[in-house]
Amino acid sequence: xxxxxxxxxxxxxxxxxxxxxxxxxxxxxxxxxxxxxxxxxxxxxxxxxxxxxxxxxxxxxxxxxxxxxxxxxxxxxxxxxxxxxxxxxxxxxxxxxxxxxxxxxxxxxxxxxxxxxxxxxxxxxxxxxxxxxxxxxxxxxxxx
Numbered sequence: 525x526x527x528x529x530x531x532x533x534x535x536x537x538x539x540x541x542x543x544x545x546x547x548x549x550x551x552x553x554x555x556x557x558x559x560x561x562x563x564x565x566x567x568x569x570x571x572x573x574x575x576x577x578x579x580x581x582x583x584x585x586x587x588x589x590x591x592x593x594x595x596x597x598x599x600x601x602x603x604x605x606x607x608x609x610x611x612x613x614x615x616x617x618x619x620x621x622x623x624x625x626x627x628x629x630x631x632x633x634x635x636x637x638x639x640x641x642x643x644x645x646x647x648x649x650x651x652x653x654x655x656x657x658x659x660x661x662x663x664x665x666x667x668x
Contacts, residue, residue, distance in 0.1 A: 550595040552591060554588040559585075566641065570641055572589055579635050
């Protein structure tokens with residue numbers, strides 16, 4: 525049984541799929557990012573992830589950083605409160621590829637900073653140990 529009240533293919537001619545949705549597209553945004561290849565790259569992703577409800581995922585070999593934030597203009601009935609003046613990115617968005625009946629499957633999904641770090645440890649060469657202050661000490665001559 526589908527968790528959606530109507531299947532995409534059952535939409536009546538001229539119907540609007542948004543009328544049956546809870547505005548999934550207004551609850552997050554995902555931005556593509558460069559594929560991480562270094563310890564610093566993965567550490568930066570960890571930094572993003574410790575700042576809130578942020579995930580990283582890979583879909584079709586593209587890495588994304590996803591932030592879960594509900595649009596401040598989303599109304600209780602799941603409609604846009606600024607529909608007539610909404611941003612262009614919202615105007616360009618189409619139900620043709622929306623999340624309405626998306627199964628949410630990704631090639632890889634990282635939900636915690638620990639998961640992204642574990643992945644980095646699995647694919648990157650071991651980290652070089654950072655030099656500590658004691659390992660940098662040098663015997664200096666005593667001057668009179």
